Amino acid sequence: xxxxxxxxxVIAGKKGRVTVKYPFQEPIVTPEFxxxxxxxxxxxxxxxxxxxxxxxxxxxxxxxxxxIILRYFVGRCIFCWRCVDVCPVSAIKxxxxxxxxxxxxxxxxxxxxxxRATCExxxxxxxxxxxxxxxxEKVPISEEYITTCPTCRKKQFAEKIAMRKVGISxxxx
Amino acid sequence: xxxxxxxxxKSPWVFHLNTGSCNAxxxxxxxxxxxxxxxxxxxxxxxxxxxxxxxxxxxGPITVExxxxxxxxxxxxxxxxxxxxxxxCGSGGGIWxxxxxxxxxxxxxxxxxxxxxxxxxxxxxxxxxxxxxEALLYAIALIKGIVSKKREMKIYKAE
Ligand code: SF4
Ligand code: SF4
Ligand code: SF4
Numbered sequence: 487x488x489x490x491x492x493x494x495x496v497i498a499g500k501k502g503r504v505t506v507k508y509p510f511q512e513p514i515v516t517p518e519f520x521x522x523x524x525x526x527x528x529x530x531x532x533x534x535x536x537x538x539x540x541x542x543x544x545x546x547x548x549x550x551x552x553x554i555i556l557r558y559f560v561g562r563c564i565f566c567w568r569c570v571d572v573c574p575v576s577a578i579k580x581x582x583x584x585x586x587x588x589x590x591x592x593x594x595x596x597x598x599x600x601x602r603a604t605c606e607x608x609x610x611x612x613x614x615x616x617x618x619x620x621x622x623e624k625v626p627i628s629e630e631y632i633t634t635c636p637t638c639r640k641k642q643f644a645e646k647i648a649m650r651k652v653g654i655s656x657x658x659x
Numbered sequence: 660x661x662x663x664x665x666x667x668x669k670s671p672w673v674f675h676l677n678t679g680s681c682n683a684x685x686x687x688x689x690x691x692x693x694x695x696x697x698x699x700x701x702x703x704x705x706x707x708x709x710x711x712x713x714x715x716x717x718x719g720p721i722t723v724e725x726x727x728x729x730x731x732x733x734x735x736x737x738x739x740x741x742x743x744x745x746x747x748c749g750s751g752g753g754i755w756x757x758x759x760x761x762x763x764x765x766x767x768x769x770x771x772x773x774x775x776x777x778x779x780x781x782x783x784x785x786x787x788x789x790x791x792x793e794a795l796l797y798a799i800a801l802i803k804g805i806v807s808k809k810r811e812m813k814i815y816k817a818e
Contacts, residue, residue, distance in 0.1 A: 561786045
């Protein structure tokens, strides 16, 4: 039942070359293929929605006094594109790029550095400057209170209530 | 460095080391060796013992259970030791990076190897979950110096 070598050559000759020429040609990828994601630094507001959605924590928010850094570590990404779905400003775009091999670990990082806004009253670092602007655009009368942090906002509100309940003269004592 | 590159210019024999992967990456390695992708064009040959290997293809996030065997296998490989961490699991721990039973990819392994005094000459990272066979071919071409590196660290300033 075995095929004779001569026959085999005939079959192979009919079939021709099947081996792809990659890496000397463009890779063949299907339309559904999901590759690495790309963050558009001009659009990202640093909200952290993608960080919440990312299953392997490939996206992380690193917070410091002055800055919030969105860090994308492609070496851990599973290419699920959940981040693409949740981004409110469509700053993340899926690409078909998979040629990510590198000999240096740090090559796999992408950082987007955001400046942090501060609370007007107590000075504690708050959300990013861009996020403040985004909220002001989207939510009516938010510019009234957006410049303060939630703690100060609560304190202000409690003071106003107390003013009505006890009266200013009592509070001053 | 010169010894490493001169060895890799020739035919890199690879040893496939599964350290607790989900087997998708392992299937893709086999896919890369089939006539369709044909990694043997670059002289890649799968060997059965780490003692014969130039390159160790490491898949999986390195489970605690597999760790002693992984260390043994890597120790058995001759110098220059070159590890290619395949998949998101191998290169960064992947989706299992913070579970109790894994040590989080090749970086955790390198620390342990350093403590034990086992030297590793080069580590290549190939992200993907699973890696495409082409991604593996690209990595091999990169090791052999056929293609240039495309990925580098990007830092953007957004206000
Ligand atoms: S969800 Fe979009 S806007 Fe928010 S941090 Fe992620 S990339 Fe930036
Ligand atoms: S594609 Fe998935 S794993 Fe990768 S960064 Fe987005 S959410 Fe995280
Ligand atoms: S990188 Fe993904 S496909 Fe590969 S072993 Fe890990 S979980 Fe499986």
